[in-house]
Amino acid sequence: MATVPLLTDEEAPAESRAVFDAIRAARGTDHVNNFWRVLAHDPAALRATWERLQAVMAPGALDPLVKELIYVAVSAANGCGYCVHSHSAAARAKGMTPEMHSELLAVIAMASQTNALATALQVPTDPLFLED
Incomplete structure (x- = not known):
């Protein structure tokens, strides 16, 4: 069990929903993993983590x-x-x-x-x- 609730799209702050949309678009899916839903409590941390992950895991x-x-x-x-x-x-x-x-x-x-x-x-x- 997570230490904070998993936020649904409806519960997540608008800034977090924008990152959810970016995740969906990048992955070509409607699913947003639980990891991102927990981080959605802190939209700045969510965005920074998503952006860093995208950069690090990109082809190189x-x-x-x-x-x-x-x-x-x-x-x-x-x-x-x-x-x-x-x-x-x-x-x-x-x-x-x-x-x-x-x-x-x-x-x-x-x-x-x-x-x-x-x-x-x-x-x-x-x-x-x-x-x-």
């Missing part, structure tokens, strides 16, 4: 599928179930296959294990890995 040096896979991995590491689900759905929509998902989960699990070992053992970073 990394293609959109790779960005979604990274988002899933970071969300798993941070324990954000909502984000794991929403970005897994976005990754599937951008072409993630079941085999890619399995490999992604294997990489997440491996990184979690080796991160924990390196942290627990306080392994010093090899000078070769440090930038000048």
Whole structure:
């Protein structure tokens, strides 16, 4: 359960409804995710988050599928179930296959294990890995 109510279009401030419309237009859907409906309580934060997400997730040096896979991995590491689900759905929509998902989960699990070992053992970073 959210700590604040999910705002319907009718309940949301006009500024938030404008962002909802932008989300619908960008995604080509009538659905506005619960994440945005919770943020709608603070129209400025909603707009800033939506604009930043659009910029970061746009095609660039990394293609959109790779960005979604990274988002899933970071969300798993941070324990954000909502984000794991929403970005897994976005990754599937951008072409993630079941085999890619399995490999992604294997990489997440491996990184979690080796991160924990390196942290627990306080392994010093090899000078070769440090930038000048």
